[in-house]
Amino acid sequence: MITFEQVTKRYADGTVAVSDLSLEAPTGRITVFVGPSGCGKTTSLRMINRMIDASSGRILIDDRDVRGVDPAELRRGIGYVIQQAGLFPHRRVLDNIATVPYLLGWDKRRARDRAAELMELVGLDAGLASRYPFQLSGGQQQRVGVARALAADPPILLMDEPFSAVDPVVRASLQDELLRLQEELHKTIVFVTHDIDEAIKLGDSIAVLRVGGRLAQLASPAELLARPADDFVAGFLGRDRGIRSLSFVPARSVRLRPVTTVSLSADVDEARRTARDAGEDWLLAVGDDGTPRGWVSPLDLPRAGTLAETPLLAFGSYDRDADSLRAALDAALLSPTGHAVALDGDGAIAGVATQRALSEALAEAAALTAPPPRPVSPGLRPDASGAHRDGEHAGGVREAPPGSMGDGREASRG
Numbered sequence: 001m002i003t004f005e006q007v008t009k010r011y012a013d014g015t016v017a018v019s020d021l022s023l024e025a026p027t028g029r030i031t032v033f034v035g036p037s038g039c040g041k042t043t044s045l046r047m048i049n050r051m052i053d054a055s056s057g058r059i060l061i062d063d064r065d066v067r068g069v070d071p072a073e074l075r076r077g078i079g080y081v082i083q084q085a086g087l088f089p090h091r092r093v094l095d096n097i098a099t100v101p102y103l104l105g106w107d108k109r110r111a112r113d114r115a116a117e118l119m120e121l122v123g124l125d126a127g128l129a130s131r132y133p134f135q136l137s138g139g140q141q142q143r144v145g146v147a148r149a150l151a152a153d154p155p156i157l158l159m160d161e162p163f164s165a166v167d168p169v170v171r172a173s174l175q176d177e178l179l180r181l182q183e184e185l186h187k188t189i190v191f192v193t194h195d196i197d198e199a200i201k202l203g204d205s206i207a208v209l210r211v212g213g214r215l216a217q218l219a220s221p222a223e224l225l226a227r228p229a230d231d232f233v234a235g236f237l238g239r240d241r242g243i244r245s246l247s248f249v250p251a252r253s254v255r256l257r258p259v260t261t262v263s264l265s266a267d268v269d270e271a272r273r274t275a276r277d278a279g280e281d282w283l284l285a286v287g288d289d290g291t292p293r294g295w296v297s298p299l300d301l302p303r304a305g306t307l308a309e310t311p312l313l314a315f316g317s318y319d320r321d322a323d324s325l326r327a328a329l330d331a332a333l334l335s336p337t338g339h340a341v342a343l344d345g346d347g348a349i350a351g352v353a354t355q356r357a358l359s360e361a362l363a364e365a366a367a368l369t370a371p372p373p374r375p376v377s378p379g380l381r382p383d384a385s386g387a388h389r390d391g392e393h394a395g396g397v398r399e400a401p402p403g404s405m406g407d408g409r410e411a412s413r414g
């Protein structure tokens with residue numbers, strides 16, 4: 001575990017970059033430092049590996065004060081990834097990745113074998129090994145940066161805005177890769193970003209800092225969205241907090257009902273009969289493998305032909321075990337029936353979530369996350385004009401009782 005104990009950093013010109021910061025970054029977890037520009041994120045990160053020394057307070061790694069450790073030795077156990085990867089331009093990819101093993105005195109063969117293994121781990125094609133960094137895309141360079149940081153298998157990884165310089169699509173895939181890697185490697189990661197969505201996606205816990213390096217809140221993503229400590233945190237989290245919170249509510253809570261299916265190879269008369277016998281307004285057309293292909297309204301079917309020849313209506317589906325309530329809601333919105341098709345882990349149809357079942361699940365989720373009602377004196381009773389419109393975080397949120405919407409981890413990070 002990495003522990004900050006009342007850490008302050010005052011630069012030579014008097015700038016207080018970090019002020020009395022106390023927090024813990026647990027072992028094997030991703031802790032994200034997030035906050036506006038200049039709030040001291042990078043300074044805080046670099047004090048862990050002693051690129052910057054604290055002016056006062058202590059930083060401990062597993063109870064060992066970093067100031068008592070030789071910086072070179074300290075950094076051997078700490079991988080470091082920065083924006084735009086910071087690769088050595090004159091070294092080929094494989095040698096960039098093998099940098100630390102070379103420094104540790106590994107023989108060339110072993111270091112290169114390790115580098116090749118890491119290229120595979122971070123999803124880099126082996127054919128890129130002999131290229132120079134300028135011959136790679138931004139996303140590939142970042143992967144090399146991550147591989148290089150992992151080369152000596154350090155227990156700690158410090159990542160400073162590592163994915164900021166790439167486009168949103170590449171960025172999302174790098175984030176997914178990091179989460180996949182972390183499931184395998186269980187590193188203690190401290191990750192700096194100014195992007196709250198990235199923090200929510202990646203963090204097991206999130207430290208929101210305000211300018212001056214003061215801790216505004218340390219919480220799990222779900223807790224942060226549900227109960228921001230104050231107006232600064234709420235403002236930093238931005239809009240749609242309620243909807244975003246649903247990413248942390250497992251879709252398992254949604255009641256399912258069976259759905260009447262019809263094969264794509266059925267003809268339209270059979271489909272009409274099936275709907276009539278089942279008393280259904282909608283049928284779900286399925287392929288030979290039983291997977292959903294689209295909704296069918298018996299009233300809109302042509303006179304003749306099979307369903308395979310008939311245009312089907314769009315459907316939305318979600319994984320009932322792995323996805324969140326947000327994903328289930330999204331699936332319902334994508335379908336003209338308003339029903340979300342629930343699939344099990346093998347892609348087989350488990351049932352459908354109707355709008356009613358979804359609204360029941362939403363009500364349950366809201367009961368877990370909503371602040372308690374404030375007693376309102378008769379003279380202050382809010383009127384119908386919306387006196388409480390801005391009451392979203394006017395006192396109530398701060399006073400909310402502890403509670404949990406789930407396990408604090410997004411049900412599905414896809």
Ligand SMILES: Nc1ncnc2c1ncn2[C@@H]1O[C@H](COP(=O)(O)OP(=O)(O)OP(=O)(O)O)[C@@H](O)[C@H]1O
Nearest residue numbers: 011013015017036037038039040041042043044194
């Ligand atoms: N060497 C330095 N000397 C004086 N002030 C510094 C120095 N390095 C950083 N600062 C100041 O310390 C404060 C915190 O800087 P830091 O880089 O830690 O912030 P940050 O949150 O990482 O910012 P950004 O998101 O913009 O990268 C800023 O006001 C910055 O100007």
